[in-house]
Amino acid sequence: MKKFKGIELYLLDMDGTIYLENELIPGAREFIGTLIEKKKQYVFLTNNSSVNKNNYLNKLKGLGIPCGEENIFSSGMATGIFLSKHRKNARVYLVGTKALEEELLAYGVRLVQDDPEIVLVGFDRELNYQKLENACFFLDQGAEFLATNADYLYPLPNGRFLPDCASICWMLTKATGKEPFFIGKPNRYMIDLLREKNGLSPRQVAIIGDRLYTDIACGKNAGIVAALVLSGETKKEDLSVSPHRPDFVFSSVKQIIEEI
Template identity: 45%
Template sequence: MRDLHKIKCFLLDMDGTFYLGDELINGSMDFLKILEKQDKDFLFLTNNSSKNRMAYVEKLKRLGCDVEPDKVFTSGEATTIYLQNEKPGAKVFLLGTPLLEEEFINAGFELVKDRNESPDYVVLGFDTTLTYEKLWIACDYIRDGVTYIATHPDYNCPLEGGKFMPDAGAMIDFIAASTGRRPHVIGKPNSDIISVICDKYGYNRQEIAMVGDRLYTDIKTGINADIATVVVLSGETSITDYEKSDINADFVYPSLKEIGEDLIK
């Protein structure tokens, strides 16, 4: 039986866990204050690779949560670190936003833009600037056997008002229909993102816990990486959903507020 009191770093999903849309969930800031008092750490972890960490830092600040950039970790950054370990300075054909392109350039990669340039990798992110030309070129490279990586597999990105926009997973299916190939995924629920976090921040897996409101991404990540898992019922997953699911967390709480209350007992 895992003990939350022994956890040194909590990996926090954001939307549905720490905030909902443009409002902090009640008790979220109190939870961070409790961690600080207990000399515990936290890291905001998101699969959304269309933005970089600074975009999230700015949003959190608008909501009244002022954090250092190093407290936010995206699947885009995880992918750059993964590829740096595989082949530093590689040539990459990237399907990504200008913010993700900037992240790859800053990490030392050479971005390939056109056909016939022999990239080492095709990397698919959540590209809200996607064009048919980008998809076509990517499919050509993938069909030719270029190593194919995706930042994350989410099919939809939630929007306010219960709406959605197609996410990277939908793009993965488009490419699979044309090429017959699927990528190696770095972000949640793949355990690679946890390996990268452990390497970057110096934690071992027994010292970290994944906290989130989605069973098939957040909690599945923890299961795949063999770390402690905490599902909160403040977002997508209801207690009815949880009881019907075959994905089980180590702990179930209404929200971060109740986790904090248990930590000070």
Template identity: 40%
Template structure:
């Protein structure tokens, strides 16, 4: 059960060298920066630490998020500040299926991210199936991916989210596509890469070159952001600036290591 931030818990922040930040609900909300976000980035930089934005959304690549951050005034942000589930999937494929040809259910942004990791896409004679958040999905693609999954090819998904929040509600995300495939083929993915799963943590450790005790995962969702940290030995920090409310914490199976109202509330402890 979560207890309020204690001096012992807060002391763990002193060892953190990289803050891995969720974006919507943590750093910004929709198209607006959350109060204190820029102050937090400034303090992280001044203290000699790093920050990295991490997202499960595999329908966009790093430059898409860099452009958005620039529109909001974070002009120092570059591709190196973004970590997507697509990038983590590229790392996973190189580690577990090096040189294998893949069938990709995904849009051009995901295809480019995988190509950046040297992954070969082959829609005709693949050896592995990769399913992402495909915003160009059509019935022909669904039929083909189900054929390959039904044939028994290794089957990897970029992330588990069933819905993606948009301005007027939600749209079906990668998890919903996986549910369609399971209904047709009887198979779930052999591995799901994105948070809160182990492959994205392994990729994060490789990407940063840091130890688990040097990384904090910060986000507004207990079941994805915070769970990624606490389930895998990283510091899991909840901010109450987005989806989760304080009254949600006691009943959650995932209990955060630390809780703050927003990013700026972390500043005094850095």
């Protein structure tokens, strides 16, 4: 029997799953083509809160992957929804990029430079000490600590990497003793939003990704089907020592085509 029988919505990680930096993973285009042919829905789910959805649209289109705005969902967008639903009109101090700022403003989030109720940290590639000093002061004054995504590092080519959102948060946690609440993967919030929007049960949704502690953990937290691909960060030997157990393991999305 096909492993993905009954799955209507596919949530797809991008880097390490669909492409590696600027190169498509072999079979990825055919995989998306099969989803379209079988009338399945797909959404690219990304924890990267440093860029906005247009960056992803352009990148995916450039790689020949059919994609519209409705096919992209980032931790920054989820944070915008979270704030507008659960912290309506709250004053938010952002430690994040200009792109994230624009994304949040589009959701009506009230961004301030002074006296915030919330300090929100994203993957800030425009970080500086003034922002850190402000964040420390506001957290110390009692502001709530929220963050877009729980990734510690962001991989770059040639084995290099950057400190991602969780590493920035860790610095603030060490300084203030406060711990953040993370909205992106592995929190189930992004998945729940998409599942409810499409009126689907957990058994009708699958997540496919290359990271155990974000993609797979997120899928398991949300009670959906979670499939690991070994085309990115995770190696086969990492699996046996990880607490996160995928339902299925594939070498890449190419291997999934026959299971749809």
